[in-house]
Amino acid sequence: MNLEHYLTEHHQGTRRQIVRLLRQERVTVNDAVVVTGHTAVTATDRICVDGLAVTGRQPQYLVFNRPLGFQDDLTPTTPRSLGGLLNEFDRQWQLTALADLPKEATGLVLASDDTHFLTDLQRIGWASQLTAQLTGPVAPDLSALKAAVTWQALTVTPDAVHQTTTIVGTTKGVAAAVIALSQLPGLIGPVTRTGVGPLTLPGDLPVGTYRGLFAPEIDALVAPLDATTPAPK
Structure with missing residues (x-):
């Protein structure tokens, strides 16, 4: 079987991860670095990722x-x-x-x-998406919030039914953003990170x-x- 198939069968990551492992020269076969997934391997070969035998490496x-x-x-x-x-x-x-x-x-x-x-x-x-919920369906003054953090996006959604306002912001300045959001009047519960990049x-x-x-x-x-x-x- 080829090396890429072997690494896949031994749960060394997704197909794209395995291609990246090879490109980063992190895979060895019998102590020699291999960068081509089509390389033929056998059960007697010693195949390692980051110096660890693949049979003992199960990334989580x-x-x-x-x-x-x-x-x-x-x-x-x-x-x-x-x-x-x-x-x-x-x-x-x-x-x-x-x-x-x-x-x-x-x-x-x-x-x-x-x-x-x-x-x-x-x-x-990656930028993080942070969410804060405030009491009252009225958009608050966000001038201090905007001055404290560089936001890639910032939305305010009043909810007249539940009498709340939800603020969702995307930023790389997570620590400063959490502090700034936590200081908004009428905050309900803690600030929550609801996303990281595409996740x-x-x-x-x-x-x-x-x-x-x-x-x-x-x-x-x-x-x-x-x-x-x-x-x-």
Whole structure:
């Protein structure tokens, strides 16, 4: 079988991830770097990714709906942390969170044991979508909010039926935005991150729970690298 098929069968990522692994020269066959997925391999070959045999490497990609005040620490024994939310199976992985959401906010947090994936996301620098809900169906004065943060988008939606106003903003300045939104009068509950780049917080993911990312979600998150990763020589 060819190398790309072998890596796919051994759950080393999506097809696009595997192509990227090869292009980044992270795959070796019998200690030699291989960048071509069509390379023929056999069961006796020693195939590694990042120096780890593929049989012992099962990369995990998770999305959390983090509760208010929780730390992004993935150590299971740390109180009020993401690690405390993990089930027994997922506690075996050496997971790290992309810790870019202040503790004063809730919502979407990404975690993985694939450090290259997390580094890639930091390089891409996706903007976050933040949502805040206020009492009253009247649009508030947002001059201070606009002055404190550079927004890519900012919408205000009054709701006369529920007597609330929802503010949704997209920005790369997450920490400053959380502070500015939290200071708005009439805030109901905490500020929530409802999206990161192309990924939206799943509507069926309750606060305090998590799930694995689906292959299309992983590919969408790292898609900008497809245009910048050098092709094999």
